[in-house]
Amino acid sequence: MLHIRSFIFTSYYILLTAFVCVTAYPLSAETSRRYLKWWSTMIRKGAENLAGLKLNVEGLENLPQNQPYIIACKHQSAFDTLIFHSFIPNVCFLFKAEMDKIPFMGNLLRKVDCVPVDRKHGTLVLRKVTAEACDRLAKGKVVVIFPEGTRVAPEKHIKYSHGVCMIYDKASVPVVPAAINSGYLWPKNSFTKKSGVVTLRFLPAIPAGQDKKAVMEKIEQDIETACSELPKPL
16 A cells, blocks of 8 residues: 555656646746745645645744745755745745756746756855855745755764855855654655655744854754654654
8 A cells, every 4th residue: 555655646746746847837937936836735735645744844933034044954855845835935945957957847946046056066066056046045035955965864964065054154144944854754765655744843043144164063963953853753
């Protein structure tokens, strides 16, 4: 039954995503953003109803109001990239440059102000990404960053990229650390999606203007500590 449910949800997710990417091609940027909110909401409903995978969001009161900010989120699963549009307005992502080359998908991601990251070219690209992310924040966007740069299995730890604090320092906006435990139910490179509750927890915002090295250390410590405290949804 687990594999059947996983197959049904995966098919739904792929077909819905392909449909949205193609049909959004002629739409305006503003309409595309509303379309992505609908897509993200339908992904969440599909995950819950077809795979038994539900999202519980905690700490919404920690999100700054009426101003741009950065979300620095733990990254364990593809699920992490699918959910934010459903409940946060004006959100955009830093995303892998390889996705920019996928027909229709790259067009949609750029149209809603997401920022491609080519991880092969180091410092030069980091400067470009920082400038583009600061541009989005100056326009009032919420920028989601996964500081690990890749999906990392639960209870594993790699050093966070300092790119998030370069953007924090240049843009002078708050950053909200976020912990998640999605990797227990939707592991990296796994076809199987297990039923259970994924918890996404927003931690207290770090105000703008603080020492970026200290902020980098705090982001990593706060996220890793919160992840260790989240329930294991198995």
